[in-house]
Every structure is written in C-alpha cells, then in structure tokens.
Amino acid sequence: MKVAAAGALRDVDPGVPLLRIRGVRKVFNQLEAIRNISLEIGDGEFVSLLGPSGCGKSTLLMMIAGLIPPTSGEILVAGERVTGPRPDVGVVFQSPVLLPWRTVLDNVLFPVELLKKRRASYLDRAMELLKMAKLEDFANALPRELSGGMRQRAAICRALVHDPSTLLMDEPFSALDAITRDEMSVELLRIWQANRKTVVFVTHSIREAAFLSDRVLVMGRRPATLVEDVTIDLPRPRHIAMTEEENFNGYVRHLRRSIEASHEGVPQGH
Amino acid sequence: MKAFRKAIERFVWPALVPLGLLAAWEVAVRALHIRSIILPPPSEIIEVMAARYDLILTHLWPSLYLTLAGFALSVAGGVAVAILITWSSALRKGFYPMIIVSQVVPKISIAPLFVVWFGTGTLSSLLLAFLIAFFPMTINSAMGFQSVDEDIHRMARTFMGSRWQIFWKIQLPHALPFIFSGMKISITLAIIGVIVSEFVASQEGIGYLIKLAGGLLDTPLMMAAITALSLSGLLLYWIIAEAERAAIYWQPASDWGAGGQG
Numbered sequence: 001m002k003v004a005a006a007g008a009l010r011d012v013d014p015g016v017p018l019l020r021i022r023g024v025r026k027v028f029n030q031l032e033a034i035r036n037i038s039l040e041i042g043d044g045e046f047v048s049l050l051g052p053s054g055c056g057k058s059t060l061l062m063m064i065a066g067l068i069p070p071t072s073g074e075i076l077v078a079g080e081r082v083t084g085p086r087p088d089v090g091v092v093f094q095s096p097v098l099l100p101w102r103t104v105l106d107n108v109l110f111p112v113e114l115l116k117k118r119r120a121s122y123l124d125r126a127m128e129l130l131k132m133a134k135l136e137d138f139a140n141a142l143p144r145e146l147s148g149g150m151r152q153r154a155a156i157c158r159a160l161v162h163d164p165s166t167l168l169m170d171e172p173f174s175a176l177d178a179i180t181r182d183e184m185s186v187e188l189l190r191i192w193q194a195n196r197k198t199v200v201f202v203t204h205s206i207r208e209a210a211f212l213s214d215r216v217l218v219m220g221r222r223p224a225t226l227v228e229d230v231t232i233d234l235p236r237p238r239h240i241a242m243t244e245e246e247n248f249n250g251y252v253r254h255l256r257r258s259i260e261a262s263h264e265g266v267p268q269g270h
Numbered sequence: 271m272k273a274f275r276k277a278i279e280r281f282v283w284p285a286l287v288p289l290g291l292l293a294a295w296e297v298a299v300r301a302l303h304i305r306s307i308i309l310p311p312p313s314e315i316i317e318v319m320a321a322r323y324d325l326i327l328t329h330l331w332p333s334l335y336l337t338l339a340g341f342a343l344s345v346a347g348g349v350a351v352a353i354l355i356t357w358s359s360a361l362r363k364g365f366y367p368m369i370i371v372s373q374v375v376p377k378i379s380i381a382p383l384f385v386v387w388f389g390t391g392t393l394s395s396l397l398l399a400f401l402i403a404f405f406p407m408t409i410n411s412a413m414g415f416q417s418v419d420e421d422i423h424r425m426a427r428t429f430m431g432s433r434w435q436i437f438w439k440i441q442l443p444h445a446l447p448f449i450f451s452g453m454k455i456s457i458t459l460a461i462i463g464v465i466v467s468e469f470v471a472s473q474e475g476i477g478y479l480i481k482l483a484g485g486l487l488d489t490p491l492m493m494a495a496i497t498a499l500s501l502s503g504l505l506l507y508w509i510i511a512e513a514e515r516a517a518i519y520w521q522p523a524s525d526w527g528a529g530g531q532g
Contacts, residue, residue, distance in 0.1 A: 065428050091428040097421045101443045101520040111429035113439070142520050
C-alpha cells in the first residue's frame, strides 16, 4: 500500500465532467438496446463499462465515438454535443485493425494523415508512444511481423497519436490470451498515467474492470440500463500482484453480485 | 546447402515432370512409328520452330501486340467501372447484376458478329480480347474495393477520414491483390480472344498461322506455332505474377502463381 502516493501524479480534476450522457436511448429495428442511460465521467478518469456480452455496452461506446446516433437523449464531450466522430476522441477496437501494407509507424501516424495535419510535427510523438509501448524496434516492421498483443499496443498508440482528450476502448484485449491480457492491462495503465487521458473501457471481464478502473459502471442485460456505479478505491500504480489481495477480491465479488442481481426479475434472452 | 536444396525444390522438381512427359512423348512417337502429320515428336517441333522462326515471329508479334492492347484496355476499363460501381450505389444496383449475368454469355460466340460489325482487321481482334478480359477484371476489382473490413471503415471514420481518403488510403491498396488476380485471369483470356478472332477471319496473326497450317496438314508447323503462343502466354503471366509479388509486399511470399487474394 506504500505505492499509493505515486498514483496521485495526475493533475487533472476528476470533478469536472469531460463526458456527459443524458437520457440516452437506442432502438434498433424496434428492439430497445439501451434504455435511458445517464452518466458523467470526469476529466482524466478511467471508467469501465462492465456487462455481459450483447448488453449494449459497445453500442453505447460507439455512440460516444459518434459512429452511431442515439435514438433519443444526448452525449456531450467537453461540453459539445456529439454529432459525429471528433478529433479529440481516440478509439481502440476489439481487433487492432492495422493496415497490413503500412509499417507500424505509418499505422500509428494514420490518424494524423486523415486529420490532414503535418506528419513531421507528430513523428516525435509517434516514436515516443511506440517507445512507451515497447515497440520502438518494430517501427518499420509490417503488422504481420507482430504478435497479437504487439498489434493491439500499436493500435493503442494510433488512438493516442493525435493527443485526444478521451480514449474509448471496446473490449481491446478480448482476443488475447490470459497472460498477454494481464501484461497489456499493466501496460495500458502505464501509458494512461503518462498521458492523462479520460478512458472509457468496455469489457465483460470483472477482474479486468476492477484492476484497471477508477470507477466501474455495471450494465444490465438488454435493454441496457445502468445497474450500479462502483468506485474502485485501490492505490495506483497498480500491479498484477494486487489481484491476489483481499480488497481487490472484495471488489470482484461485489461486482459479480451486482451483475447477478441485475439478471433477477429481468426476462433473459428474447 | 540450404539455399541449394531450396533451389532444387523450387526449380528442379517442377521442371522434372514436364521434361519427363516430353521424353515419354518423344520415345512413344518413335517407338510406335506415329506419323508426324498426326503427332510430331517434340524434337521435330523444336526443329521447325528454329527453322521457321521468321514466319512464326511475323505472325506472333501482331497477336501479342493485340493481346497486350486488349489487356491494357480491359484493366483500365475494368478498374474504372469497378471504381464507379463502388462509388455510386445507384450505378452498382444498375450495372452489377448485368455484369454478373453477362458472365454467363460465352463471349467467344460473338466473334463472327464482331467481324460483321468491325471487319476482318485488327479492330475485331482487339475488341474481342477487350470484351473477354474486361468482365473478370471488373468483378475482381469491384470485389477488392468493396471487401474492406467494416472495422477498418469504422476505424477510419473515427479519425474523420473522408470518403476520398478512405478510397485512396484504404480501398485502393486493399483491392490491389484482387486487381492482380483479375489481371492474371484477364491476360489469359485476352490471348484467347485474339486467337479466336484470328481463327474467324484474319490474314495475319498466330491464330491465322495455326489455322493455315491446319489447312495444309502441316502439323509440325501448327504445333510449333501453338508452342510459341503458349510460351508467350506463360511469359506474360509470369511478368504479372512477378509484378504482383513486388507490389503486394505486405503479403507473405506464396508459391509462384498462387492467387493473390489470401
């Protein structure tokens, strides 16, 4: 617990909501996927959306990204209503979706190109990010030469290269094996603490959510609603060894019960 | 040592089978006393190719020239039409079914019609080569432009990529392997188009020479012309396969000539 002080290096103010979701509802083909979700996420906060597969948490994330519009309600990023993709939001998808013909460095610089900014002025930042992700030796390699974990780390660098205020992550580690997953979680926290981004992390892994987050938002089954907002009061920086400690497991138990409770009284399936 | 073994694997074994077949052919023709008007031995075909190379080349050049011209037109036209139907959903809905259905029409059968319309000259051959090679080129390219993963589209959209950027930076490079696959099909078909057109009505070209030699029952000359044509076709295919290998540098090296859609 001595390491707690080191976690306090962020100077962003979590009290200021960077992301506001007000009464968001989403209906697909007359099927209600999300019912009336409202929440606020503070600047620099790491928040997980936790719920079973198909509960609509990814849909919510894609709405924050501006890729799909909500049926009703509104989403505000930095006080502005989201009407489409924004340059101050970076997204990491379930698969790395790197372009196979581009080197790792050129993949990381891809957003800079699309946003029509000068490549030269972002080159240093890209290399710095690659170094942070321990990929600097692979800057000129092609994606096929990388392992699954390395590819996803490159995708994280790509999402951060244009220095967005918010990083949205849609089950980014779900395609990786358990050992790589743990490693990636630690890496992600390291990168996050160095970059001070607001992170919204979608996952169906209770442990992952508890290990990474400042807050875990538990979502119930379709139609998705917010079931519980759990603050994870564990010191930072976090280490994998902490997942064996009792207070961590206490959070895991609490979250599991919360998910199970959300299933009761709700008709399952459809 | 390893490189040596690799060279053996790559060149010696694949060459062994055709060489063995040629040897068997030579031995069989001689042993069974088959007349050369029915089946000349390989040695005689090579002899004729060497002795009458002038005649063969005189007729080979115009055919190759027309093949390449028809092929080039089909690549340009096929890729252009593929871009149009990728770009506009109205054009896609209007033209794509027709393009697919026209695959069923044996385009060779149109050759005599082309002679009526465009005469017995080079124009008929060129247009038939173009027509036959055009459709696989279009369909392959369209498939390439349209088969970009939905996740990649979403990724590009989150970084505010415009439609134009998505086309140049994603769809076009993604389509390249498909375009090369189309080219490998089209070059073969372009040759067929030219030869058939020359069969139907022409006073020059390797197709004309094959037909002429057939009429004279000069089987060795006919087979020498067929061999020259086949070798040219092989060379053209090889050039495209090598160009593909150089252009699609991001795909792991596959066996020579294997389709490029991996």
